[in-house]
Amino acid sequence: DAKTTQPNSMESNEEEPVHLPCNHSTISGTDYIHWYRQLPSQGPEYVIHGLTSNVNNRMASLAIAEDRKSSTLILHRATLRDAAVYYCILRDVSYGNAGNMLTFGGGTRLMVKP
Amino acid sequence: DSGVTQTPKHLITATGQRVTLRCSPRSGDLSVYWYQQSLDQGLQFLIQYYNGEERAKGNILERFSAQQFPDLHSELNLSSLELGDSALYFCASSVDELGHYEQYFGPGTRLTVT
Numbered sequence: 001d002a003k004t005t006q007p008n009s010m011e012s013n014e015e016e017p018v019h020l021p022c023n024h025s026t027i028s029g030t031d032y033i034h035w036y037r038q039l040p041s042q043g044p045e046y047v048i049h050g051l052t053s054n055v056n057n058r059m060a061s062l063a064i065a066e067d068r069k070s071s072t073l074i075l076h077r078a079t080l081r082d083a084a085v086y087y088c089i090l091r092d093v094s095y096g097n098a099g100n101m102l103t104f105g106g107g108t109r110l111m112v113k114p
Numbered sequence: 115d116s117g118v119t120q121t122p123k124h125l126i127t128a129t130g131q132r133v134t135l136r137c138s139p140r141s142g143d144l145s146v147y148w149y150q151q152s153l154d155q156g157l158q159f160l161i162q163y164y165n166g167e168e169r170a171k172g173n174i175l176e177r178f179s180a181q182q183f184p185d186l187h188s189e190l191n192l193s194s195l196e197l198g199d200s201a202l203y204f205c206a207s208s209v210d211e212l213g214h215y216e217q218y219f220g221p222g223t224r225l226t227v228t
Contacts, residue, residue, distance in 0.1 A: 034216075043116065043204045043219030044157070087157075093214050100212050101147060101170055104157035 004088045009109040012078045020073040020108055022088030027068050031090040035062065035073050036102070039084045044104075047073065047086070083112045117141065118220035120205050126226045132193040135223045139186055139207030145169070146188040147208070147217060148180055152201040163188055164211040192225070200227045 005023040012018040024033065035047040048055055048062045050071075055062040061074040075082055087107040093100070117140035127133055139146050148160040159172035163182035174180075177195075182188045192199060202224050206217040 038157075043118075043206070043222050044217075045116070045219065046216035049216070093212055100145070100208075101159035101162060101172060102149075102157075102206075102217060103159065106156060 004090060004105055006086070006088055006105065006108045008106065009111065011111045011113065012075075014080060014112055014114050015077050018075040018078045018082070018110065018112075020075075020086050020088075020110065021070065022072070023070045024088070024090055025069045027090060028092060030092050032093060033062065033064060033068075033071050034089045034091055034102070035060070036087045036089065036104075037082075037084040038087070038107070039081075044087065044102075049091075078110075078112045080112050080114060083110055085109050116218040116220060118205060118207050118218050120203075120220035120223050122223060123221070124224050124226075126228065127195060128228055129195055129197060131195050131227075132191065133195065133225065135190040135192070135203050135205075135225075137188045137190070137205030137207075137220060139188070139205075140218050143207035143209050143218070144186065145208045145211055146182055146186070147206040148174075148188070148190050149204045149206065149219075150201050151204060151222075152198075155201075157204075160190070169211060195227045197227050200225055 034049040036044040038044045050062045063072045085107040119138045121136045144165045147162045151157045160174040162170040180190045202222045204222045206219045208217045
């Protein structure tokens, strides 16, 4: 899988929006952009994924740059429960590719202040 | 609750011993993945099974093996344990083989080798 670059840590205030950036300059046309998060003492949890268009779900929004070389995970109103490590992962699911496993980098540790 | 269960939650054993970690996937999921999370290596993919067959392999040591049974539960066997095998071991499941769908992670088994 292509490599992603994320800041090591970010801080946010409770009830404010949070924008978590991810750079993936070597992304290929068949790479999907996935975000997972890991809350303290828990297993990773799926957040959202997309290919080219921006995506919204109940947890977050994903904004993908037009050239797809970067993306931003948006938490619209951070809560204390959103404090976690957020992982941006590229997955190539083209036919014949064993890209089914998740390749985790260091992620971004998000701290939320009350 | 992701629907993926792992037992035991904690395991303490001595070097040279053998242990078995167990995972039950979400109902309906055919793929099971095993990941190892240690402080120095982060989250690493070990192995994937799909409907009883090995599908993909990561950096899994030869001392480690896994299998998926007809009822789709999976076991990860770790033998000749070393201090460096101390880590969190996560199991994840997904409905498909090729990674088109998200993975759901269990709560993990914390292995301590003394």
